[in-house]
Amino acid sequence: MSFPQAFVDPSSVAVVGATDDRAKWGHWLATGALAGADRREVWLVNHRAVHVLGQPCRTTVGDLPGTPDLVALCVPSRHVLAVVRDSLAKGCRAFLAITSGLGADEAELAALLRESGARMIGPNSLGLFNAATQLRLAWGNFTPGRLAIVSQSGQLGSEIAGLGARAGLGVSRFCSVGNQLDVGAADVLTSLVTDEHTTTVALYLEGFTEGPRIVAALAALRRAGKHALVLTTGASEGSRRLARSHTGSLTSALDVVDAACRAAGALRVTTPRELVDAARVLDATAAPRGRRVAIISDSGGQGGIAADLATRRGLRAPVFSDRLRTGLRALLPAAAAVSNPVDLAGAGEADLQVYARVVEAVAASGEVDSIVLSGYLGCYGEDAPSLVAAEDAVVDRLGDLQRADTARVPLIVHSMSAASSAVARLREHRVPVFDTVDSAVGALGHVTRLGERPRSVPTNVRGETAVPAAGYWAARTFLTALGVAMPEARRVTDAAGFAQACAALRAPLVLKAGWIEHKSEHRAVATGLGPDSAAAAFREMYERLGPGEYVVEEQDVRPGVVEMLIGGRRDRDFGPTVAVGLGGVHAELWRDVSVELAPVDRRTAAGMLDRLRARPLLDGWRGQPAVDVEALTDAIVAVSQAIAATPGVADIEVNPIRVGPGGALAVDALVVPRGADAVAQDACETTGADGHREAIEEQEIPREHVH
Structure with a gap:
């Protein structure tokens, strides 16, 4: 659904809960609304008062002489549903909900909005401000300028505005999205793309449940010549989930947010002061x-x-x-x-x-x-x-x-x-x-x-790839089909098959229990096997782990190799991502990883390698030869394409991929399908921005509401 003009320049506004008491929200919204009375019709609603701020009051929205273009709600939570029903019956289709603490009523409210085609900002919003259209429905005062603020936390957005004002930086638009029951940050960001009064956008979010839409909106702002500064606290809930792959424990939520910002041409900052400082420079030059x-x-x-x-x-x-x-x-x-x-x-x-x-x-x-x-x-x-x-x-x-x-x-x-x-x-x-x-x-x-030029995002993603079966052999088949080189190998299930495999392959050999995911941790891998040790190694492993699908591989013994890791993950909020870093059994120790949204092209993949602290190892370190970075780059691109093109896969991990002067060879891999639990998690919505709010008493919406 489109972002209504009523949130930008309404033809009429009704403030429900208007009051003369300066300590209450109804006073601030009524005062702000009346400041724009020469541009729009303003109606005040209070079921107890006859007059507020010297203006006549109606008892309900239904009693108004016309249909408000925008209804601002600052009534106790127990009255919100009734006021919305009354307003919908009147023909209203746009709401700003300051009220918090709706609890179970939020679900019913969301259903009412969907059924009627109405839109709502909030609940739990600090309000709206638009300098160009004289729209002020928020607590506090704003200095007009060219910075737009879109914030999940109303008070943090207000802090950004205050810091900006003290530094001579004004606000073009302010929108506190609150719990994002209906209108989300992506909707507001999209509406700013064509706003001629905005040159820089400040975005604060605590969760990115609409990650792809937010990235698209930020990218559209960039194309329109506007800059976006992003502030968050840890953000992507999906990235806090540790996957079964090592990659899941090596990347953080902020890694993925940074990758999203790079894809969109936006920039993440860490404090409100940093944001305002950067916005000040952008406002001037x-x-x-x-x-x-x-x-x-x-x-x-x-x-x-x-x-x-x-x-x-x-x-x-x-x-x-x-x-x-x-x-x-x-x-x-x-x-x-x-x-x-x-x-x-x-x-x-x-x-x-x-x-x-x-x-x-x-x-x-x-x-x-x-x-x-x-x-x-x-x-x-x-x-x-x-x-x-x-x-x-x-x-x-x-x-x-x-x-x-x-x-x-x-x-x-x-x-x-x-x-x-x-x-x-x-x-x-x-x-x-x-x-x-x-x-x-x-x-x-x-x-x-x-x-700097934002990273390029490929549009020619390969066609959807079938989800592989479980186990290492299936992962090998999946990756080799992508063009990722792996050692010669055989699949075996018994001693006789193992002996035949050893005869067909070149020693030294590696034996793996293919159904076990992290093999070194479970003694499910044996390396350096030759004619004298292979049979005993298979017998010991088989007796300890039992029957199953075993894999025998030729061991990579090339000199001068660097062990790297490539991982593809499906973040719940932002979708497919790809990571590359120093690999092997010490990957978690060094935690040297670069992350991007997937898919990536060769230029972006090369940039990921350049960001690694271990980058000098690839170019030759202390007399070692330079390795085949081009082959490693090809593998990064292939894994990124695969995770983007295979919705049924949650994780792809190639660890290690051994990169030498003569090419890159993946010697272990894991592909994790998405289960029913992942699909269910995708359907969940995050909780509201500020869940600690207390319920609003009759006509009492204290200032603490914005904390």
């Missing part, structure tokens, strides 16, 4: 074209710290060319450092204009993608009033630079002053300025990642 950053400071210590922080954020401070260094030496004292970081060595104190000259020279060089100016600028006029005019002139010059060529070399300023007139003037020029260097560099690191 374009994202950098790359990771090359210039550090300019009037203190060697501050410049060094900024450079260290930049490296930790994935930025690069390249050494400047001879030409640029020569130009900077002409502007600075002999003691100045000009390689990058640049240390002004006191030049600013002699002539404040040197700040602007150096920044201009570096910006025009073409050698960097962004600039961090760190230190005392912003404090001169604050400490010495006679320097106010001179400092303002520098700030004006930096502001002109920020506007030039749409600021394709963004400037971020760290000032030791938090609120001087020069700092205020920088903000007026839309130059992002921070009072700590870690905030400045952290925000730049975030927006730089947002400016």
Whole structure:
């Protein structure tokens, strides 16, 4: 169902539960609704009062002279169903439910909405705000701007808005989705794609039950030229479930959320402050074209710290060319450092204009993608009033630079002053300025990642693959059909068959109990078998584990191999994922894994390998030869395609896949089908955002409701 215009710019609003009591929700919603009375009809409903805020009140929605386009509910939970029925009978089809604590009534309410084709935001919502349409149905006040906030937690969304306001960042739209009984975050995000007043979107969610829809909406925002910043707390319930494969214990919920953000071209941040800092930069300037950053400071210590922080954020401070260094030496004292970081060595104190000259020279060089100016600028006029005019002139010059060529070399300023007139003037020029260097560099690191090209998502997924039977032999058959190379092998069930297999294969050999999933943990694998040891090994294993499907393989004894792991998993919330990491029996110890939504193409698979701490092992480490990374990349792509194309499979694990100079060979594998329990879990919905709310007493909706 589409997102109703009634949630964006309703033609009329009814506030049910309106009151004169400023301590109650009904007062805030009524006040906010009346603030837009010159744009829309506003009706107030209270079964006890005749007048609220000087306006006439009706007893019920049914008594209103017209049909409200949007009904805001802030009545006690026991009255919600009756009010909704009354409103539906009146013809209303859009609801904002502030009320929480509906309990079992939520199911009946959801059924009522479905049957009538109505939509609802909430229950347990903090409300709605739209600066462009004068729609304010929420607790608190909002400063208009270009940041849209979509939050499952109303109070956290309110905190983001408040932090933004204090930093000079305003809100275009605010929507607290609450329990998402009907309207979910994906619906709101989709409605923002065409919102001309929004340039950046802040999303806070505690669960991603509509993962694919959310990814699609975030990707649509990216295509529309808008940036999305995602904040969450651990999120994907499906990823907290440990699968039977090792991969399930190696990846976390946040790994999958990060993968979803990469697929959508969005960015996950970890705190509301980080989100607001990044949004401030995006509100003022374009994202950098790359990771090359210039550090300019009037203190060697501050410049060094900024450079260290930049490296930790994935930025690069390249050494400047001879030409640029020569130009900077002409502007600075002999003691100045000009390689990058640049240390002004006191030049600013002699002539404040040197700040602007150096920044201009570096910006025009073409050698960097962004600039961090760190230190005392912003404090001169604050400490010495006679320097106010001179400092303002520098700030004006930096502001002109920020506007030039749409600021394709963004400037971020760290000032030791938090609120001087020069700092205020920088903000007026839309130059992002921070009072700590870690905030400045952290925000730049975030927006730089947002400016990078999002990962490509293949559309040519192979046709659906049949779900293999249980056991290692079936897993081998499944993987070899995908093009994943495995050793020569035979399937046996008795001593005679085992002897025939040994005669047909090249020693040394490996014996495996094919029906046991984690073989080394159950002594269900024997390696290095030759003519003298093979028969005894089979006899011992058979007597201990009993009859079953055994597999005899040629053992991979190539020198110079690296053991890796490839895993495909079906996350309950986001769907198919693929992971690659350091494999073998120590995989859980090192926990060195990269995750993406599946399927992936070769470029994305190669990027997954580049993110691994173990990446140098693949290129040759301490005299070892480089291994066949192309073959490993092919296997990653194949597993990703298979998990995406086989809905009946929950997990695919290839561990280890031994990668050497001459190719990649998978020497153990596990394929786990999806059971009835997984299907049932897919059908479940997560609980509401803030389940600890207490029921609302008669006309009492306390401020604590938003916690």
